[in-house]
Amino acid sequence: xxxxxxxxxxxxxxxxxxxxxxxxxxxxxxxxxxxxxxxxxxxxxxxxxxxxxxxxxxxxxxxxxxxxxxxxxxxxxxxxxxxxxxxxxxxxxxxxxxxxxxxxxxxxxxxxxxxxxxxxxxxxxxxxxxxxxxxxxxxxxxxxxxxxxxxxxxxxxxxxxxxxxxxxxxxxxxxxxxxxxxxxxxxxxxxxxxxxxxxxxxxxxxxxxxxxxxxxxxxxxxxxxxxxxxxxxxxxxxxxxxxxxxxxxxxxxxxxxxxxxxxxxxxxxxxxxxxxxxxxxxxxxxxxxxxxxxxxxxxxxxxxxxxxxxxxxxxxxxxxxxxxxxxxxxxxxxxxxxxxxxxxxxxxxxxxxxxxxxxxxxxxxxxxxxxxxxxxxxxxxxxxxxxxxxxxxxxxxxxxxxxxxxxxxxxxxxxxxxxxxxxxxxxxxxxxxxxxxxxxxxxxxxxxxxxxxx
Numbered sequence: 001x002x003x004x005x006x007x008x009x010x011x012x013x014x015x016x017x018x019x020x021x022x023x024x025x026x027x028x029x030x031x032x033x034x035x036x037x038x039x040x041x042x043x044x045x046x047x048x049x050x051x052x053x054x055x056x057x058x059x060x061x062x063x064x065x066x067x068x069x070x071x072x073x074x075x076x077x078x079x080x081x082x083x084x085x086x087x088x089x090x091x092x093x094x095x096x097x098x099x100x101x102x103x104x105x106x107x108x109x110x111x112x113x114x115x116x117x118x119x120x121x122x123x124x125x126x127x128x129x130x131x132x133x134x135x136x137x138x139x140x141x142x143x144x145x146x147x148x149x150x151x152x153x154x155x156x157x158x159x160x161x162x163x164x165x166x167x168x169x170x171x172x173x174x175x176x177x178x179x180x181x182x183x184x185x186x187x188x189x190x191x192x193x194x195x196x197x198x199x200x201x202x203x204x205x206x207x208x209x210x211x212x213x214x215x216x217x218x219x220x221x222x223x224x225x226x227x228x229x230x231x232x233x234x235x236x237x238x239x240x241x242x243x244x245x246x247x248x249x250x251x252x253x254x255x256x257x258x259x260x261x262x263x264x265x266x267x268x269x270x271x272x273x274x275x276x277x278x279x280x281x282x283x284x285x286x287x288x289x290x291x292x293x294x295x296x297x298x299x300x301x302x303x304x305x306x307x308x309x310x311x312x313x314x315x316x317x318x319x320x321x322x323x324x325x326x327x328x329x330x331x332x333x334x335x336x337x338x339x340x341x342x343x344x345x346x347x348x349x350x351x352x353x354x355x356x357x358x359x360x361x362x363x364x365x366x367x368x369x370x371x372x373x374x375x376x377x378x379x380x381x382x383x384x385x386x387x388x389x390x391x392x393x394x395x396x397x398x399x400x401x402x403x404x405x406x407x408x409x410x411x412x413x414x415x416x417x418x419x420x421x422x423x424x425x426x427x428x429x430x431x432x433x434x435x436x437x438x439x440x441x442x443x444x445x446x447x448x449x450x451x452x453x454x
């Protein structure tokens with residue numbers, strides 16, 4: 001059944017899906033037209049809001065770039081890469097391979113969305129290499145799509161920016177709304193969210209193999225260039241002969257330099273958690289992974305080589321993020337975001353507010369693929385609605401988080417880093433991930449209806 005749906009969907013997307021940058025430009029024009037036609041905003045005001053807004057997410061863009069860069073660096077450190085390569089040998093059949101890559105990417109995404117994207121790409125490449133060596137064909141676009149579908153649970157885990165924002169003293173709930181903090185024990189670590197994580201991973205792990213080409217249907221293998229590229233420079237940076245005659249060379253190739261900084265950063269993290277409890281922010285997530293990188297990397301020279309190579313995972317993000325910041329600014333200045341959310345709120349009841357928040361967040365995520373930026377726009381509206389309808393705040397917080405992660409399956413922005421590792425285009429995988437959008441939507445809606453009813 002799913003194979004019959006996935007085939008036509010994949011062919012349609014391959015023909016009509018533009019690249020991620022073109023998609024961002026199209027969304028910019030669409031939001032401009034909607035703002036001018038549905039609100040009282042004039043062209044001059046909207047243009048100024050857009051231009052001023054291009055810099056609105058620079059701090060968050062830097063945090064996101066670090067997440068991706070550090071995730072790539074950690075995944076490609078020789079000890080970690082060897083572990084991922086060994087793990088890639090676990091699946092023995094094609095169907096098991098698709099399910100396995102899905103689950104591994106999902107678990108990594110729960111730790112950090114940047115790590116999940118990179119691990120999804122790396123494990124997909126390594127699994128494809130193992131099956132090629134065995135002479136067993138795998139449909140590479142589906143395998144890479146499996147790596148990306150794990151990303152559909154990221155906002156339910158350790159780096160979920162919406163729940164983390166609500167749990168901090170400087171977040172929307174504590175400052176803008178004056179409601180105090182909502183601890184992660186009531187959101188990320190709520191029993192119903194943990195159950196939803198497990199069910200979602202199970203559903204997509206079952207769904208991905210069901211979309212595999214049938215007997216006699218063409219199978220597209222991974223390009224050889226992907227395997228050649230994935231072999232360096234992590235090992236080369238560590239093992240190539242180095243000139244060590246000067247003091248500068250000895251410092252660059254000494255583990256002591258990176259280890260000292262890693263220990264210092266680890267000490268800071270321990271003190272932070274002792275003083276603040278389980279206080280997670282995107283910065284703390286970044287420093288956690290930087291600490292691990294510094295403790296595991298062989299020396300500063302190897303670190304520089306890995307970071308230089310990892311730059312390809314962030315370049316398109318850096319190019320596109322200002323456009324999405326401009327879109328967010330237009331939606332905020334014109335009142336379009338508030339208007340769309342208010343329409344949804346007006347139709348909600350206590351039992352359905354979570355579902356409406358989820359659908360609204362899913363729609364807004366297409367225009368603002370930033371968990372933190374989107375949460376800042378929507379949380380005040382739905383928090384007030386939750387108060388008036390006597391719905392607990394964790395429900396709307398996680399509903400916004402679910403919606404944000406859900407439509408990433410048809411929003412190409414976050415697929416770019418993974419595709420840079422895997423050597424494919426957006427259109428190669430989006431047909432499969434659009435099917436995942438449907439099946440995971442059922443899980444998320446069911447969860448929110450059950451929690452809302454309770």
